[in-house]
Amino acid sequence: MANNLEIKDLEKIARKVRYNIVKMVGLAKSGHPGGSLSATDIIVALYFKLMNYDPKNPYKKDRDRFVLSKGHAAPALYAVLAELGLIEEEELWKLRRLEGKLQGHPSMDTPGVEICTGSLGQGFSASVGMALGCRLDKLNNYVYVLLGDGECQEGIVWEAAMAAAHYKLDNLIAFIDRNKLQIDGCTEDVMSLGDLKAKFEAFGWDVFEIDGHNFEEIINTVEKAKSLKNGKPKMIIAHTIKGKGVSFMENNVSFHGKAPNEEQLKQALEELKYE
């Protein structure tokens, strides 16, 4: 959207988004902070720099679309949508509560959410359909989708990967938030993902590997992916740190699906303080 933003501005937004993620999960006493924090920079770069998206007109037909296939990272998406003015900030503090509107995983009732996700692999599959639909309508836009690495253990991910290549969807740009951890432990201990790059290449995708916390790399890689109009869908494997930004959450698997306690919340918010 606001394409004149500089990297330091994006970093500032990401810091606030992280602060709000931790605060909303802490207040909810429930949720998934680890994977929300690892995905933050990618989602911020997309909405604030890369996507053709007008928050004042969020259902414009030719908008770029973002699908959070790893739906448990909903707090990151909600914090970004709040920053864009699509969700009232007050709602963030009622996350996962009966009196609030924001569901534990994204639902289409929330403004700005393109499809409900949370059951892993399904958002990726839907994004293939979205890209097909946009192409049918001859829209000159992109569908972005973010998967978790553990999510790639779902069979539907590979069904969708096959279909995206078969239908030559170069208007589909996917990310894998490669933080190397899933609920039960390291991805390679739970169920080896092996060489994800080689796997997606073998499925007919152009694959890039980047540091998922480096805005310059995220932006340059997406621009490069967009310039390659070669009929191949694009996969960006983003190496990230689970729990990024909170010292005691970083690379700590126990914060996959657990909220910080009161003391931890205080410390985390202190670490993420922004002016």
Add this chain to the structure above:
Amino acid sequence: MVKLTGIYKGMRKGYGETLVELGKKYDNVVVLDADLSGSTQTAMFAKEFPDRFFNAGVAEQNMIGMAAGLATTGKIVFASSFAMFASGRAWEIIRNLVAYPKLNVKIVATHAGITVGEDGASHQTCEDIAIMRAIPNMVVIAPTDYYHTKNVIRAVSEYKGPVYVRMPRRDTEIIYESEEEASFEIGKGKVLVDGDDLTIIATGEEVPEALKAGEILKENGISAEIVEMATIKPIDEDIIKKSKDFVVTVEDHNIIGGLGGAVAEVIASNGLNKKLLRIGINDVFGRSGKADELLKHYGLDGESIAKRIMEEMKK
């Protein structure tokens, strides 16, 4: 007026032909299949509108996922496969990606029920009505014959939201004289034959069998009212309330959770003083055989239905 015409024609054919008609009428109709387009007859649409047809390959889960994505871009989406895979394999994707967000996806499943025949139990879906009916926002329909199917498909294309339509593999007997006669409205049952002694409520391919049973009963001095219940969800409660005191449901589906289950719920929830006999598959897996042999084996042909009713009435 309905009657047993002795003419057999596939509901699948009616589906395929109507898809082509809808494709001509609406630019935003798209169709998906999972490598069974020849069998489901979506191939007719694929031939006519290749740019609006998407084969998902042998991947029913992704077919439904793609269907959901296409629906978010304003398409009227039809997705087809055999009932076993369209409903069973893809169930959770249907629940979470189609029904929960109430997307405009029509899942039209063919080869439902025991009459799939020779392929045997792995392909004989007798649970699809039950599992689809349990999903909020989902409409569940089983058309009656070739002509009726055409009107069902037209009606669901006008309805905004998720629908599950099931139909059999075999050619079934036509009971309507024309398309105009085969009227259909979502959520409305229809009295096909008036009668005094009992009400037979049938769905899908069992409607002609119910008519046959009605004729046999008549020869034995029993007057049966026969109701076509094409929409199993939302079910027509009024027509059940007005039924005779002895109600018989007939379906090519497990008696648990299907039409029989749905009618039982209405009778019990409204405290209706009616006796209910559920005729269907008695919570067992099927086996290989010819469709008409299997109907007889499982007691779902007109003759067996009539016999069972007469036995029950003697009790």
